[in-house]
Amino acid sequence: MVVRIRLSRFGNKHQPFYNIVVAQARSARDSKPLEVIGTFNPVPQRPTGLSDEEARAARAYKDISLDRSRAKYWLGVGAQPSDGVWRLLHLAGLIEAKKVPSN
Amino acid sequence: MAQRIPNHLVSNSLLPYLSSSPSTSLFRLTTAYTSSSLTDASRPASRSFSTTRPSQTKLRREMIRWLRGKGSELQHHTPGETNYITHTNKPFPGNPLYRSDPILSEDMRNEIHRQVTVQNKSVRAVSVQYSVDMRRVAAVVRLVELENQMKEQGKSLALPYARAIHEMVPVTHLREHDDRRKSHETINDLPVHRLTDPQIFYPVSESRQFNRIDAGRVFSAAPALRNQRAEWLEANPDETIRRITQESPANIEKVGKGDEEHQVLLPADARIPHPHMITHERNRLTIGKTEPAEVRQKYRERLEQETQVELQRKERAQQRLEMKTQKVQPENSRFEFRFTDVVVSRETTGLTGRGHKAPGRRYGVPSSDRKKGQVKIPTRVKV
Numbered sequence: 001m002v003v004r005i006r007l008s009r010f011g012n013k014h015q016p017f018y019n020i021v022v023a024q025a026r027s028a029r030d031s032k033p034l035e036v037i038g039t040f041n042p043v044p045q046r047p048t049g050l051s052d053e054e055a056r057a058a059r060a061y062k063d064i065s066l067d068r069s070r071a072k073y074w075l076g077v078g079a080q081p082s083d084g085v086w087r088l089l090h091l092a093g094l095i096e097a098k099k100v101p102s103n
Numbered sequence: 104m105a106q107r108i109p110n111h112l113v114s115n116s117l118l119p120y121l122s123s124s125p126s127t128s129l130f131r132l133t134t135a136y137t138s139s140s141l142t143d144a145s146r147p148a149s150r151s152f153s154t155t156r157p158s159q160t161k162l163r164r165e166m167i168r169w170l171r172g173k174g175s176e177l178q179h180h181t182p183g184e185t186n187y188i189t190h191t192n193k194p195f196p197g198n199p200l201y202r203s204d205p206i207l208s209e210d211m212r213n214e215i216h217r218q219v220t221v222q223n224k225s226v227r228a229v230s231v232q233y234s235v236d237m238r239r240v241a242a243v244v245r246l247v248e249l250e251n252q253m254k255e256q257g258k259s260l261a262l263p264y265a266r267a268i269h270e271m272v273p274v275t276h277l278r279e280h281d282d283r284r285k286s287h288e289t290i291n292d293l294p295v296h297r298l299t300d301p302q303i304f305y306p307v308s309e310s311r312q313f314n315r316i317d318a319g320r321v322f323s324a325a326p327a328l329r330n331q332r333a334e335w336l337e338a339n340p341d342e343t344i345r346r347i348t349q350e351s352p353a354n355i356e357k358v359g360k361g362d363e364e365h366q367v368l369l370p371a372d373a374r375i376p377h378p379h380m381i382t383h384e385r386n387r388l389t390i391g392k393t394e395p396a397e398v399r400q401k402y403r404e405r406l407e408q409e410t411q412v413e414l415q416r417k418e419r420a421q422q423r424l425e426m427k428t429q430k431v432q433p434e435n436s437r438f439e440f441r442f443t444d445v446v447v448s449r450e451t452t453g454l455t456g457r458g459h460k461a462p463g464r465r466y467g468v469p470s471s472d473r474k475k476g477q478v479k480i481p482t483r484v485k486v
Contacts, residue, residue, distance in 0.1 A: 010464040019463040036463035037447055044438055059432065061439040065462050067447040091431045092442050 001025060005074055005089075006082040007040060008033065016042050020066065020085060022074050037074070038066035040088060066092060185271055192273060205273040205287060207235070207243065214277055215240055216247040225410045227377065234286030237376055291375050298322045298368045312337060315370035323368040325358045340372070341382045347373040349412045362453075379405050 002025040011017030021033035044060035451460040
């Protein structure tokens with residue numbers, strides 16, 4: 001069976017919040033995973049404590065917490081990231097961007 | 104800025120029905136009502152189906168008598184004064200001991216805002232100077248900023264509401280603080296800590312000193328200090344409190360194991376909002392008689408040093424956060440992505456996998472309290 005690194009949805013209605021989990025591919029999305037290696041909050045946060053000019057130029061940010069060493073370990077033993085997690089891990093500089101087949 | 108509360112000249116536009124002309128609708132209504140109940144001939148057409156006389160209870164008659172007599176004094180509101188039924192500044196006739204807490208006057212809050220933002224005084228110093236709670240000082244600064252922002256945007260302010268509130272409750276004015284007779288509120292109250300709830304009977308040898316530091320240790324079930332250390336702390340009270348309040352909170356001693364681990368309760372002298380005032384008072388009592396200038400100088404230096412320590416602490420915390428965070432701004436995205444480092448290990452997740460130091464919303468571990476053979480009678484007492 002394949003081990004995947006994927007997102008499992010927590011939070012409430014209209015308030016998504018994801019745990020980045022390592023789990024068996026065929027297990028249910030929110031079931032107890034092998035390991036939780038981080039979180040991903042897809043709701044953009046406004047940066048605070050800035051002056052007016054800075055606030056106008058600042059980008060909203062998305063919060064991600066990640067244990068890099070555990071992520072590297074699971075990638076090393078062949079865990080397959082899902083598309084969303086692949087993008088996040090690429091942003092974190094852990095893997096190459098996913099090659100999209102051109103047709 | 105426009106003065107919001109002119110002295111005793113403003114009419115209360117929030118409550119126009121209280122300050123209208125003497126022939127109010129209330130009077131007309133009561134007179135019409137009583138006359139109609141007395142003379143049947145002049146009954147209004149709307150009552151033609153009813154054969155019963157409108158009931159006029161004793162209570163209602165008394166109320167109307169009161170409205171014409173004593174109550175008529177309350178009908179018109181003197182601007183700038185309260186209009187309570189007690190004719191004092193106590194709003195509830197049944198509760199003569201109640202007195203509302205004072206609020207800050209307009210000039211006072213503007214002055215507090217000016218001192219913090221323009222003069223760059225610390226919140227702590229301003230709080231002591233005007234005897235206003237530190238949280239209130241912070242709130243004043245935030246709210247005045249907000250008000251200025253609203254004025255810039257051309258939004259309307261709720262001035263009639265503010266005026267009415269300022270008339271209804273006591274107000275602390277700025278000038279009252281010049282001669283230091285009156286304070287706005289107490290600023291050095293000791294917050295109640297959960298650990299101090301239980302009553303503990305703790306036998307102490309008569310040959311030993313037992314002070315607030317020891318009391319904190321007893322409440323948090325920490326072993327007693329060694330005599331030598333306890334003597335040093337007793338001999339240098341100012342230095343002891345300075346170390347506790349200015350050094351990193353991570354240095355506070357901890358007791359207990361695993362999930363039960365908690366910090367040792369600090370002495371009350373360190374838990375109050377303004378621990379530095381104790382040192383100031385001690386200095387005032389010892390060298391204040393002969394060298395008052397030196398006491399003031401020391402006070403200023405102490406505040407300055409505390410401000411510096413606080414600033415450094417904030418900077419270090421910010422740097423730590425920056426070091427732990429990686430910011431990525433992809434070309435093809437409107438957003439920034441902030442990656443924070445976390446640790447997943449047996450230490451953080453704990454044996455059950457539900458430790459709060461580990462990342463992620465926690466997973467439920469099945470609760471076994473409905474299973475057979477679970478003893479629910481407590482086997483020990485937690486204090």
